[in-house]
Amino acid sequence: MDTASKLNNTPHFLSFSRKLFLSVISLFLVFAGCFLAYQYQREKEYKVDLLDIQLQDYNERLHQELSHTPDSLWSEVLEQYLQKYITQDLRVTIVNVHGDVLFDSYESQKLGNHIGRPEVQKALTEGKGYDVRRTSETTGVPYFYSATLYEDYIIRSALPYDLNLIRHLAADQHYIWFTAIVSLLLIFIFYKFTSKLGTAITQLREFAKRADKNEPVETDMQSAFPHNELGEISQHIIQIYKRLRETKEALYIEREKLITHLQTSHEGLGVFNKDKKEILVNNLFTQYSNLISDSNLQTTEEIFSISEFQKVTDFINKSPKRPGKEEKRMSININKNGRMFIVECIIFQDLSFEISINDVTQEEEQIRLKRQLTQNIAHELKTPVSSIQGYLETIVNNENISREKMQTFLERCYAQSNRLSRLLRDISVLTRMDEAANMIDMEKVDISMLVGSIVNEVSLELEEKHITVVNSLKPKIQIRGNYSLLYSIFRNLMDNAIAYAGMDIHINISCFREDEKFYYFSFADTGVGVSQEHLNRLFERFYRVDKGRSRKLGGTGLGLAIVKNSVIIHGGTISAKNNQGGGLEFVFTLAKEK
Structure with missing residues (x-):
């Protein structure tokens, strides 16, 4: 499973919008809590x-009253002042700078030294001070104390820390409610905002999943985005994706057209990158390359x-290493194995290049074959008919002919009639292949077993001529085709080698290459071979290298023509060439599925 699949299959417990909402709200609540705590403390x-x-x-x-009163009258003045102006809960204490209590409104008896009281200490150092909720050692009641330092005494006022005072000192909670309401309102607004953001992100995620799977985007997806900047950006992304998808589909169609054209082209075409690595080649390119080469190309x-391609290779190597605006091309002629090829090389702007191999003798060959076909058929039929007619005419016109001689003439007539029968049969096979090739039944055929059975069938002939067959075909080479026609390919090639290659030779049968569509076969012998001028015409109907010897051996001149047509019906091509070490080699392809 790749990384993208793992990411898609990972469960999302919280969406991005929820995470964003919770993160921001958490920070906001922390801020609001800190603000409330700070504000509450300030209010208190x-x-x-x-x-x-x-x-x-x-x-x-009180100090103003005491400053105009003698010390001996302080008690009376204090009592009158407290009763007249001050609340009855207020406790007033006068302490000298040494902490001794000079007067206390609640206690008339002598009190302990107050120098250690916090508010007194602050008053002595800072001029005034207070202490909150400290229980009095004298009355046992908690008080709020506030002390002020004057010239040689301290006046301390205190209020009981009861429920009224607690309410008085409590912070105002109206701002808390106000803050809470504003916070809830802001949370709701932010929730709506993140929901819209989440909708856009969810739609973008769905779009990304479909784009990753190369699925089409539905029309209603585009209208599902919110009407904001993110939605507008998302719609632009989808529009770009749609255009890219349409362009990709159009390019794919054009690519399929190009590949189809390349495979059905009547010239060998090969496209390579700047490092001379194959990008795309058709079957004819491989076939022609092997025909030009002295050895089969893996x-x-x-x-x-290949030495014949040296000029093309030099042209490619000498081309500028930097891409240019102009295309460069060159062409050469190659004459090999009885064929004339025009090889053209085109270097493109990105330094990739195309090599085309065109067999320029093909059209002329077809015209010549059509012109000679009728003549050859008439000639081949005329020969046995004339022989039969001559022998019969001698018998009819000569009454005194001996019985032995008559028997000899009749046997010769019978042999010629058999030859005529084989000739008519082969013509019929070729005609059927030409006119009804699409109606031939196809089945799975094991080529390895087929060739093995042919070798067994001709074992006596092979033994007579001391011929060794080297069958290098690996097991289970299966092709969908017509068994009879596939049999005729290998049988005719085998019969041809036995009849004409000579004595004490080797026949090598191999499948030297395989790709997605084709098997590449080689049928070679180490015999006498064929002269260069005959190679290009071996597959012509009725063509013979040695006419007298062929007729003597009983050949019809149609065996290799049947081989070629059978190969073509099975989606392949065939060529013949001489081996460097001597002998004749047939190189042909057969499609795996036809």
Whole structure:
């Protein structure tokens, strides 16, 4: 499973929009909580400071009263002042700078030293100070204390820390409710925003999955995006994808057209990259390359090592290494194995190149074959008919002919009639292949077993001529074709080699190459071979290299023509060439499926 598949199969517990919403809301709630805590503390401190200022004001007014009163009358003045101006819960204490209590509104008896009280310490150092909710050692009641330092004494006011004071000092909670309502409103607005964002991202994810699987995009997907900037960008992406898909489909169709044209072309075509690696070649290119080469090519790239292609190779090597705007081309003629080829090379702008191999003798050969076909048929039929007629005429016109001589003439007539019968049979086979090739029954044929059976059938003839067959075909080479026609290919080639190659030779049968569509076969012997001028005409109907010897051996002149037509019916091509070490080799292809 690839990485993309793993990502697609990974469960998404939270979508991107939910993660974004929760992340931002979490940060917002933390900020709101910190803000509320800070504001609450400030509000509380503000209330405490406000109460402290109020008590400091009491201290100041009391100091004003005492500053105009002798020390001996302080108690009376303090009692009257407290009863007249101050609430009854207020406790007032006057302490000297040494901490001794000079007066306390709640206790008349002598109190302990107050120098260690926090508010007194702050008053001595800072001029004033307060302490919140400290329980009095004298009354056992918690108080809020506020002390102020004057010239040689400290006035301390205190209020009981009861429920009323707690409510008074409590922070105002209206801002808390206001903050909570505003926060909920902002959370709702952000939720709607992230939902729209999530919708767009979800649609983009679905689009990405379909694009990754090369699936078409539905029309309603485009209208599902929200009407915002992200939705607009998403729609543009989908439009670009649609155009790219349409362009890709159009290019694919054109590519299929090009490949079809390449495979059905009547010239060998091969396309290579700048490193001379095969991009695309057709069957004829491989066939012609092997025909020009002295040895069978295992790979198409081996053509650049063929001496006949040296000029083409030099032209490619000398071309500028940097891409240019102009295409460069050259062509050469190659005359090999009785055929004339025109080889043309075109170098494209990206330094890739195309090599075409065109057999220029083919059209002329076809015209010549058509012209000679009628003459050859008439001539081949005339020969046995004339012989039969001559022998019979001698018998009829000569009454005194001996019985032995008559028997000899009749046997010769019978032999000629058999030859005529074989000739008519082969003509019938060729005619049937020409006119009804598409109506021939096809089945799975094991070529390895077929060739093995042929070798067994001709074992006596092979033994008589001391011929050794080397069958290099690997097992299970299967082709969908017509058994009779496939049999005729290998049988006619075998009979041809036995009849004409000579004594004490080797016949080598091999499948030297295989690709997705074809098997490449070689049928070679080490016999006498054929002169160059005959190679190109071996597959012509009624063509004989040695006419007298062929007729003497009983050949009809149609065996190799039947081989060629059978190969063509099975989607292949066939050529003949002389081996360097002597002998004749037939190189042909057969399609795996036909």
